[in-house]
Amino acid sequence: MQVTDLVTPALIVEADTLDQNLSTMAKALPGSRLRPHIKAHKCTELAKRQAELGSRGFTCATIREMEGMAAAGLGDDLLLANEVVDARRLGALDARVTVAVDSPETIAAAEAGGVREVLIDVNVGLPRCGCRPDDAARLADLARSRGLEVRGVMGYEGHLMMVDDGAERAERVAESMSDLVRAHERVGGGILSAGGTGTFDCNLAATEIQAGSYALMDTAYDHLQLPFEPALFILATVISVSEKFAVADCGLKSMGMDHGNPRIDGAKVWFCSDEHVTFSSHSPSEAPAAPVRVGDRIRVVPAHVDPTIAYHERLHIVSGEDVIDSWPVDLRGW
């Protein structure tokens, strides 16, 4: 199949760039040093490539992701890095399941649901889940008293992923992790799980890094000079052209908008509607540009990969003009 045969809008992934991103990370964080987060791609076929490169443990954000990974034979060591108040579907999985807990209620849920292993989730500065560092040991004791195995701690320094300056980022990550290290000393267990694509090389405290975005990359990371390149694009078809603007058939239902408008190289994006993107039909500088014509295929770069993929049924893997594979986005929903 050729790229021109795809029904648009369609997600296309550059095979070479994906391979390069995956192997670069596997070399930097071999084996159990990396616990890839699969929430960004939601695709077991892509996770299988990560497994082939040495990752046996994976990170998930939802129960559905955990179920899909287990069903795909990738259940050697699955971490749900998120809190749940009903863990019964997790307890029923034919997989090694660890769940994050940060309260007596989530510990009770793990026990009641038949989950055997937990990590104590510690807040390291991002206003989201996680207990206070001082409460970690108490929660670990509680979990053990309920018969749960406490494998260690986790904490996500998400508020530091986008710190521009590398040295400052490293310094602030170390500071953030010092809380987690102290909690870990009191909690025990072999795991200190943390980090992400923005801190994969400067989080030196973690025993494992939960990076996910590196595989397909987000434009939000552009300024960080990371060794990963954007691999995901939305293929769209130009359906209408006027004197000043043109319209292609991808819109709000084919891309996440929390980071703003997508990018179209050589054009200025005016706005998005449900199924349309309106963009300048001439380059922003108004210099002569290749005219856009009805029927042209264009590449649109989404501002945020994760909520973009969650709208789509498939990732089409392309090499030049060939579609060499088509992978279901099989971990959507909850």
Place this chain on the structure above:
Amino acid sequence: MQVTDLVTPALIVEADTLDQNLSTMAKALPGSRLRPHIKAHKCTELAKRQAELGSRGFTCATIREMEGMAAAGLGDDLLLANEVVDARRLGALDARVTVAVDSPETIAAAEAGGVREVLIDVNVGLPRCGCRPDDAARLADLARSRGLEVRGVMGYEGHLMMVDDGAERAERVAESMSDLVRAHERVGGGILSAGGTGTFDCNLAATEIQAGSYALMDTAYDHLQLPFEPALFILATVISVSEKFAVADCGLKSMGMDHGNPRIDGAKVWFCSDEHVTFSSHSPSEAPAAPVRVGDRIRVVPAHVDPTIAYHERLHIVSGEDVIDSWPVDLRGW
């Protein structure tokens, strides 16, 4: 089933509010005066209720929506109010199919794809699809010369939906429609299709109104004093509570973000992550509020219904604490 049994995040629809919205519109625009746009709800079960109230014609935004409506037995008169450059899937449908055209290329696509009927799409001020009003007659002639039936014209005054003042909105809609009326006179055919929820009662030129949002309503319409009420909410579970904030399990992958953050009554939303919303655990005024606890169910009001529904597999229809029905969102994708 009870609302408390639903896996979260889940879309819930208040049955009474939905019924009220549907019947209010059916009374205001009976029979063929309304051609409901199904892009907002993407749900054939909901479309069936609209049909029962008198609508035999429907408006769609994608080919997948057209296919799903035809498969559900709702294909008496389907309008794809959007341009396509490959109409073969439309031509293959067992339904009455009309497609919007605004260029020689889209007319050629309709002919090549085996579609028999078209509307000339005219730009009435929104920078999106549609030909210049002066080009409409020429395109109609071209379409007829290719053997296509031209049923009339359409134009979407989307840029006027949110004009605050009712009198000003009516005036500007009339002005915008005057172009379309003139084009219609030259094009011929019985249909002048236009309008939306924001202009359903002030667009007096249209022979049929393409409204869709009225069924479930968007908060963006709040200030327009329309006789429709929000019927759709995201049910979420509180999974973590800290001193100043709490976290529930709905995030960027369960709601469209192009209109900004969702609303949680009695709380201030701080920010959304992929699977989380972080919000103040006390009311914004810092007055004593009911404490939020882990395990609580809350209702989150999405800022934009259309791209919210496109993330979900089902609409759960609720009455009080009972889930009285569960309808598949069966028109997603392309």
